[in-house]
Amino acid sequence: MLALTEDKRPQPGRDAGPLLSVDEIEVTLFTRAGKLTAVDRLSLEVKSGETLAIVGESGCGKSISALALMGLLPWPPAKLTHGKVVLEDRDLARLSEREMQDVRGKDLAMIFQDPMSSLNPVLTVGEQIVEVIARHDPASRKAMRERALELMRKVKIPDAERRFGDYPHQLSGGMNQRIVIAMAIACQPKLLIADEPTTALDVTIQAQILELMKDLQAETGMGLIIITHDLGVVAETADRVLVMYAGRKVEEGTVDTVFDEPLHPYTRGLMGATPSATDQPHGRLSEIPGSVPALAALPVGCAFNNRCPSAFERCFAERPVLTRPAAGRQVACFAVQQEGA
Amino acid sequence: MRRILLRRFAQIIPLILGVIVLNFALIQMSPGSFLDVMTAEQQVSDPAMIERMRVLYGMDKPVVVQLLKYIWSVMTLDFGYSYRQNETVLAVIGQALPATVILMLASIAIALLIGVLAGVIAAVKVNTIWDNLISVGAVFFFAAPTFWLGIMLMIVFSVRLGWLPVGGMRDIGVDHGVFGDALDVMRHLALPALSLGLFYAAMYTRVMRASMLEVFRHDFVRTARAKGLSGAQVVLRHVFRNALLPVVTLLGLQLGTVLGGSVVIETVFSWPGIGSLMLDSVMSRNYPVVLGVLVLSSLIVAVANALVDIAYFRLDPRIRAR
Ligand SMILES: Nc1ncnc2c1ncn2[C@@H]1O[C@H](COP(=O)(O)OP(=O)(O)OP(=O)(O)O)[C@@H](O)[C@H]1O
Ligand SMILES: [Mg+2]
Numbered sequence: 001m002l003a004l005t006e007d008k009r010p011q012p013g014r015d016a017g018p019l020l021s022v023d024e025i026e027v028t029l030f031t032r033a034g035k036l037t038a039v040d041r042l043s044l045e046v047k048s049g050e051t052l053a054i055v056g057e058s059g060c061g062k063s064i065s066a067l068a069l070m071g072l073l074p075w076p077p078a079k080l081t082h083g084k085v086v087l088e089d090r091d092l093a094r095l096s097e098r099e100m101q102d103v104r105g106k107d108l109a110m111i112f113q114d115p116m117s118s119l120n121p122v123l124t125v126g127e128q129i130v131e132v133i134a135r136h137d138p139a140s141r142k143a144m145r146e147r148a149l150e151l152m153r154k155v156k157i158p159d160a161e162r163r164f165g166d167y168p169h170q171l172s173g174g175m176n177q178r179i180v181i182a183m184a185i186a187c188q189p190k191l192l193i194a195d196e197p198t199t200a201l202d203v204t205i206q207a208q209i210l211e212l213m214k215d216l217q218a219e220t221g222m223g224l225i226i227i228t229h230d231l232g233v234v235a236e237t238a239d240r241v242l243v244m245y246a247g248r249k250v251e252e253g254t255v256d257t258v259f260d261e262p263l264h265p266y267t268r269g270l271m272g273a274t275p276s277a278t279d280q281p282h283g284r285l286s287e288i289p290g291s292v293p294a295l296a297a298l299p300v301g302c303a304f305n306n307r308c309p310s311a312f313e314r315c316f317a318e319r320p321v322l323t324r325p326a327a328g329r330q331v332a333c334f335a336v337q338q339e340g341a
Numbered sequence: 342m343r344r345i346l347l348r349r350f351a352q353i354i355p356l357i358l359g360v361i362v363l364n365f366a367l368i369q370m371s372p373g374s375f376l377d378v379m380t381a382e383q384q385v386s387d388p389a390m391i392e393r394m395r396v397l398y399g400m401d402k403p404v405v406v407q408l409l410k411y412i413w414s415v416m417t418l419d420f421g422y423s424y425r426q427n428e429t430v431l432a433v434i435g436q437a438l439p440a441t442v443i444l445m446l447a448s449i450a451i452a453l454l455i456g457v458l459a460g461v462i463a464a465v466k467v468n469t470i471w472d473n474l475i476s477v478g479a480v481f482f483f484a485a486p487t488f489w490l491g492i493m494l495m496i497v498f499s500v501r502l503g504w505l506p507v508g509g510m511r512d513i514g515v516d517h518g519v520f521g522d523a524l525d526v527m528r529h530l531a532l533p534a535l536s537l538g539l540f541y542a543a544m545y546t547r548v549m550r551a552s553m554l555e556v557f558r559h560d561f562v563r564t565a566r567a568k569g570l571s572g573a574q575v576v577l578r579h580v581f582r583n584a585l586l587p588v589v590t591l592l593g594l595q596l597g598t599v600l601g602g603s604v605v606i607e608t609v610f611s612w613p614g615i616g617s618l619m620l621d622s623v624m625s626r627n628y629p630v631v632l633g634v635l636v637l638s639s640l641i642v643a644v645a646n647a648l649v650d651i652a653y654f655r656l657d658p659r660i661r662a663r
Contacts, residue, residue, distance in 0.1 A: 072566055098571075105569035112567075117560040122582050122658055131578070132568045167658040183568065 018045040019223045020191050025083030027068050036295040038064045040247045046223040053238035054227045059292045061247040062227045066193050070110050071100040106136040109184035113196040115176035119168040125179045126164030132186045151182040174205035191223040243267050246303035253329040263331040265308045310335040353643040360639040365408050368628050421629035430633040441614030444603050451538030460549020482543035491536035491609040508611035533610040537602050552584040593649035597642045
């Protein structure tokens with residue numbers, strides 16, 4: 001395995017092929033009430049060194065999608081029922097659980113929302129970092145400890161030596177999230193998925209954690225998927241943004257184009273009155289009247305039709321499919337299609 | 342840490358004082374005294390003689406004085422004299438105590454081993470046939486009265502199959518040597534320890550299962566899986582230790598009832614422990630022994646409780662920090 005300093009990773013932008021290519025994944029919830037589609041034919045791509053942000057209101061299926069990529073869907077009730085998750089040249093969806101365990105934490109890592117509950121309360125933070133190294137790249141105890149300390153310094157934990165033996169409850173939320181990040185990057189993953197990595201933290205700490213993630217990405221060239229509610233986070237960190245609604249992708253494009261000219265009425269709603277969320281760095285998604293429909297009660301036609309200011313008859317009859325109004329841009333909306341025609 | 346230990350053990354003193362006062366009062370309130378039994382057994386009917394004995398044993402003094410005298414002597418480890426066995430109470434209890442301690446330890450070991458193991462299996466294989474079988478077993482052993490279970494085990498394994506002895510602690514009049522003696526005691530111990538241990542095993546099975554399932558839902562379990570750990574590693578390293586905490590708490594709370602249960606089981610299996618001694622002493626109104634057993638057993642329970650607290654302390658760093 002590589003030493004931390006050695007860098008054999010592809011540099012951002014150097015190779016054009018996608019690192020991760022997700023093709024039409026579908027996640028079905030097998031509930032007592034019947035089968036529900038939590039993620040409906042979602043496709044996305046991430047290149048090395050690139051950051052993709054996934055945004056959408058609560059319950060849109062962002063976390064479920066991320067867990068599907070990791071092969072960590074909670075069964076029962078959730079199961080990946082269709083699609084491919086190709087990381088470099090392997091379809092992860094076809095791997096056995098045993099093979100997937102070798103991928104998780106090594107090629108593909110994930111960090112979760114609440115750092116306090118993401119760490120085991122009865123193990124020291126140092127032990128928890130060593131555990132990942134021991135799993136994928138075992139060495140002598142002393143060497144692994146050294147590497148864990150090096151990682152702790154890398155994620156800017158002051159006094160790493162002393163913190164190594166601390167338990168999670170002895171550290172602040174921000175410090176714990178740094179530990180979680182250290183664990184995630186321990187084996188130099190090719191892709192890191194961060195599910196609302198800063199939501200549970202203080203605003204000042206949020207910026208530090210995001211900066212740390214960007215620095216680490218610049219250094220290692222890993223691909224990054226950031227799931228967030230926060231358009232400020234998108235503007236600061238992401239190259240491209242994918243907007244989800246009720247388990248489907250409704251819009252995708254580079255951050256610049258989507259922020260300059262949001263096409264889907266839902267995206268426009270998320271951005272509220274301010275055309276550019278960069279004016280309002282940490283603004284939450286603005287309120288759109290109504291709420292996300294329950295999966296069991298999706299309306300006929302476009303799932304957004306009951307809240308959409310531009311909805312017309314067709315939106316209540318058919319589901320819009322994704323169209324490409326420009327290169328690298330996708331949107332699923334009849335109103336947009338009509339305008340463009 | 343040392344301060345907390347000291348504090349924990351200091352709490353035992355008022356507890357023991359309370360036990361003494363309470364039991365002393367109970368005995369004073371109960372009808373009849375050992376004098377009645379003794380004079381009846383030895384057919385003494387001369388009132389002057391009886392009166393002299395009352396003075397001799399200090400029973401003419403006011404109750405409060407008797408109590409204070411008793412507390413004072415307990416503090417000097419003098420629990421009085423047993424007229425029945427013609428030995429000091431301490432010596433009488435000392436002879437019976439090891440048997441009870443062995444029985445308790447064996448029962449707790451069985452309860453923890455079976456309970457924790459079955460609980461883990463039930464949780465890992467939740468809602469399968471294994472889980473159901475374990476649940477049914479747990480309900481059965483939880484509901485079965487220990488004395489009934491003891492008698493059933495005795496009928497099957499001792500009377501019918503003849504594999505194990507019916508009662509007692511050792512074969513009488515056989516010299517096995519040290520190693521052989523230990524084996525002999527273990528053969529005698531098996532059934533009483535099982536009868537008592539299975540009840541608690543059933544309880545720990547249920548608690549461990551529920552606790553494991555609860556811990557499985559925690560976020561850190563998902564983190565552990567995201568690290569690429571196998572299912573077994575997740576269970577052993579992350580779920581198990583967290584799930585064990587409620588079982589340890591329960592164990593601490595139940596040490597007293599384990600002792601109580603051993604009294605019953607000792608009687609069923611003629612196990613020569615303080616349970617048998619207690620029964621015999623109550624029957625003969627041998628109050629110094631009764632009182633001594635109560636005081637000493639509460640001392641044992643209190644100390645064991647403190648030890649369990651310390652174990653908890655080691656298991657849960659969040660408590661350690663306080
Ligand atoms: N274990 C589960 N059982 C049943 N339904 C579930 C389960 N987990 C998620 N869902 C449903 O799947 C949908 C998507 O949930 P998901 O957690 O992916 O949302 P999200 O976009 O991450 O929301 P948030 O922003 O609140 O994290 C929701 O409608 C949710 O109710
Ligand atoms: Mg989520």
